[in-house]
Structure formats: structure tokens, C-alpha cells
Amino acid sequence: MPVTSIDKDPENLTMTIVADFPVPVRRLWDAYADPRQLETFWGPPEYPATFTRHDLYPGGWSEYFMTGPAGNRSYNFWEFLSVAEGESFHVISGFADENGQPNAHMPRVRMHFTFEEAAQGSRLVGRTTFSSLEEMEQLISMGMVEGTKAAMAQIDDVLADLRSFAADRMVEAQLLSDTQVRVSRIIRGSVQQVWDAHHDPELLRRWLLGPDGWQFTDCQVATDVGQTYRYAWADANGENGFALTGEVKESQPPHREVTTESMEGVDGPPTLNEQTLTSVEGGTLLSLLITYSSKELRDTVLATGMTDGMEISYSRLESEVLQGA
Incomplete structure (x- = not known):
């Protein structure tokens, strides 16, 4: 003991x-x-x-x-x-x-x-x-x-x-309640580097590309409370596009940011995303608490392979932005 x-x-x-x-x-x-x-x-x-x-x-x-x-x-x-x-x-x-x-x-x-x-x-x-x-x-x-x-x-x-908590593990999602999911991953970089990679348009365009072969067609970044953002993607042919939009509700650089998030053109209340960056051995622990309006919406989004897509992006963040930085 x-x-x-x-x-x-x-x-x-x-x-x-x-x-x-x-x-x-x-x-x-x-x-x-x-x-x-x-x-x-x-x-x-x-x-x-x-x-x-x-x-x-x-x-x-x-x-x-x-x-x-x-x-x-x-x-x-x-x-x-x-x-x-x-x-x-x-x-x-x-x-x-x-x-x-x-x-x-x-x-x-x-x-x-x-x-x-x-x-x-x-x-x-x-x-x-x-x-x-x-x-x-x-x-x-x-x-x-x-x-x-x-x-x-x-x-x-x-x-x-x-x-279970090693730096080389892929994105993991943990159900905290009927409407809340905590997504976690250790990213090989400092807290400041990971924060900057989420707020610098030039850096975002290098890693937040969506699935391999897709295009990042719009990158409007929000950094201060009250500002809105818009990220949009399309496939290699410029088709089948979609966009995510939201507003910054809270910002405490370089550790914590709270935003809303909605898919453009889809009715329904937005999610609330609370992202926290914490220094740990091996890099920065990114914890993203997502609050949905219902259990049904939570399960529907998770079933789309959301965490697989996030893993592709975070892996690209490490290899294309943070490696050798």
C-alpha cells in the first residue's frame, strides 16, 4: 500500500x-x-x-x-x-x-x-x-x-x-455520459506548438486536410471569444464538400479553448467542444470533451468513424508540422 x-x-x-x-x-x-x-x-x-x-x-x-x-x-x-x-x-x-x-x-x-x-x-x-x-x-x-x-x-x-497511456496510442474516445464523449491523444510536440498548430491558418492548411486526397477549401480561423470560424473540405474532384462552423466561447491560450460546432446545412443544436492541452511525458495530451444535444446524436456521430478521421489529421500534424520543429 x-x-x-x-x-x-x-x-x-x-x-x-x-x-x-x-x-x-x-x-x-x-x-x-x-x-x-x-x-x-x-x-x-x-x-x-x-x-x-x-x-x-x-x-x-x-x-x-x-x-x-x-x-x-x-x-x-x-x-x-x-x-x-x-x-x-x-x-x-x-x-x-x-x-x-x-x-x-x-x-x-x-x-x-x-x-x-x-x-x-x-x-x-x-x-x-x-x-x-x-x-x-x-x-x-x-x-x-x-x-x-x-x-x-x-x-x-x-x-x-x-x-494504456503511452504516447504512441491512437485517438481514443471515452463515453462519460449519455451526451458527453472525451476524445484523447498524446501529440508529440509542446503545448505551445500544438496550440499554434490549431490557430495558425498556414499550419492548419498543412494538417487539417481531412481524408487522404481531399482538399481543404476554406480556412477561416477564430482566435478570440465571440469570433466565428469556418472550415470546409471537398474531395479530389472538388465535389461532395462539407463545412464545419462555430464560435469561440472561451479562450485561455495555450491551454484551453471552448467552441461550438455545427455542420453547415444540417439542422439541430451545435455541439460544445472543450479542448484542453496538458504537458505530459512524450508530448502534449489533447483532451477534447464533446457535449451533444442527445444520446442519439452522440452515437450517430461516433458511428461515422469520427475518431479514425481525427487520427489521420493528428498523425499528419505530427509528421508534417511538428516533426523537427
């Missing part, structure tokens, strides 16, 4: 957990940076976590829910106060409603995680600071210590599973 000590200090309103792991610091850090990995151990086995947002940068925000045995959900958030890549991050953590809005009636804590080299590999020191003794006693009575132990007991299996 990785937890080596738990120190509760009511006088200073803190609880400190120390855990040791037989892996390099970078491997341990990436388990917390990658929402696919983090959600496999953040909640205890009977209350697994699902992260619908995870922005590991200063000023970033994470949202997740834990699902109980009866299907009940507990919603939570993190607000990132500071991040030193590979070394530490500091968050405000609290309860939220199903829309991710903080619950003002429940306690909030500050959590500071430090990742250190140790004789056997790496050490995680997690220090939680409470607002008052009453809130400290309340959260501990709710099973905070037991839940943390049970959750962290799962980390070893995740850390040992290098294959």
Missing part, C-alpha cells in the same frame, strides 16, 4: 499524507495530470470518479463527480492556485452542484501536492488545510481519511500500466 503516513494536526488545521511509489517522479506526476488516469484512483473503489474537466495550469479549473453504488453522484471542483510542472500544484477543493458551481454551504479546503524524488522512486506529499476545526472534524467524520487510503491504494496498478 503506497500510503506511509497520515498526520492530523488540529492545532494547525492540517492533515498531511505521505505516499511512496517505485516509479520516477514524472510518471507519478502524469498520473495526476492526465484525467484518464486520475479518475481511476481519485475516488475509492465504491465511489469512482469521473473528471469532466481538468485544467492543470495556474488559474485552471477541474470538475468531477463520484458515483456511489446506488448511482448517486457527489459533484466537486478544484481551482488551481499554482502549478509547478513536475513538482507541485496547489488547489482550492470543494463541493459543487451538477453544473460545476461551488456549493457555498459545504466546506472548502486547500490542498497542496508535492512530488519529490525518493530512494525507492518518488514520494507524494499531500497537505490539506482546513478553514476551521469544526470543518476539519466534519470532513474527517465523513470518511475523508478512510476514503483517501482506499483511493490511493489503487495508484500502483495505474502507474504500472504504461501501455
Whole structure:
């Protein structure tokens, strides 16, 4: 079991957990940076976590829910106060409603995680600071210590599973709910390079070409909130074309962007696309959370081979734009 000590200090309103792991610091850090990995151990086995947002940068925000045995959900958030890549991050953590809005009636804590080299590999020191003794006693009575132990007991299996999260894996889609899909891929390049490749028209024209042999016929890029974009393609004969359009709703370069997306000429509400770029070993983890208007639309789009097309484009991004950059 990785937890080596738990120190509760009511006088200073803190609880400190120390855990040791037989892996390099970078491997341990990436388990917390990658929402696919983090959600496999953040909640205890009977209350697994699902992260619908995870922005590991200063000023970033994470949202997740834990699902109980009866299907009940507990919603939570993190607000990132500071991040030193590979070394530490500091968050405000609290309860939220199903829309991710903080619950003002429940306690909030500050959590500071430090990742250190140790004789056997790496050490995680997690220090939680409470607002008052009453809130400290309340959260501990709710099973905070037991839940943390049970959750962290799962980390070893995740850390040992290098294959599932390796940088050479193709695009993968994970169903998070009836209307949400998280698409993930590690792209061999820095966060800034991947961001620029999504916003520089000259770079976009080199990789966002669609299927082999197709033409990129229109590339109107949006970079600021409120701006609209339009991308259009046609086959080698200039026929069977289609276009995607949308509006930028949120932009936090070079880490996060939220846009709407619609297929031109097709009726129905647009999707909401939340793209986050996170530095991990081997490159940049691109996480794209897509929210559809219905389960039926979600399934219809996935059945078109969407992820296969995305893989073609991301592979081209690596080979034609980022290789040697």
C-alpha cells in the first residue's frame, strides 16, 4: 500500500499524507495530470470518479463527480492556485452542484501536492488545510481519511500500466455520459506548438486536410471569444464538400479553448467542444470533451468513424508540422 503516513494536526488545521511509489517522479506526476488516469484512483473503489474537466495550469479549473453504488453522484471542483510542472500544484477543493458551481454551504479546503524524488522512486506529499476545526472534524467524520487510503491504494496498478497511456496510442474516445464523449491523444510536440498548430491558418492548411486526397477549401480561423470560424473540405474532384462552423466561447491560450460546432446545412443544436492541452511525458495530451444535444446524436456521430478521421489529421500534424520543429 503506497500510503506511509497520515498526520492530523488540529492545532494547525492540517492533515498531511505521505505516499511512496517505485516509479520516477514524472510518471507519478502524469498520473495526476492526465484525467484518464486520475479518475481511476481519485475516488475509492465504491465511489469512482469521473473528471469532466481538468485544467492543470495556474488559474485552471477541474470538475468531477463520484458515483456511489446506488448511482448517486457527489459533484466537486478544484481551482488551481499554482502549478509547478513536475513538482507541485496547489488547489482550492470543494463541493459543487451538477453544473460545476461551488456549493457555498459545504466546506472548502486547500490542498497542496508535492512530488519529490525518493530512494525507492518518488514520494507524494499531500497537505490539506482546513478553514476551521469544526470543518476539519466534519470532513474527517465523513470518511475523508478512510476514503483517501482506499483511493490511493489503487495508484500502483495505474502507474504500472504504461501501455494504456503511452504516447504512441491512437485517438481514443471515452463515453462519460449519455451526451458527453472525451476524445484523447498524446501529440508529440509542446503545448505551445500544438496550440499554434490549431490557430495558425498556414499550419492548419498543412494538417487539417481531412481524408487522404481531399482538399481543404476554406480556412477561416477564430482566435478570440465571440469570433466565428469556418472550415470546409471537398474531395479530389472538388465535389461532395462539407463545412464545419462555430464560435469561440472561451479562450485561455495555450491551454484551453471552448467552441461550438455545427455542420453547415444540417439542422439541430451545435455541439460544445472543450479542448484542453496538458504537458505530459512524450508530448502534449489533447483532451477534447464533446457535449451533444442527445444520446442519439452522440452515437450517430461516433458511428461515422469520427475518431479514425481525427487520427489521420493528428498523425499528419505530427509528421508534417511538428516533426523537427
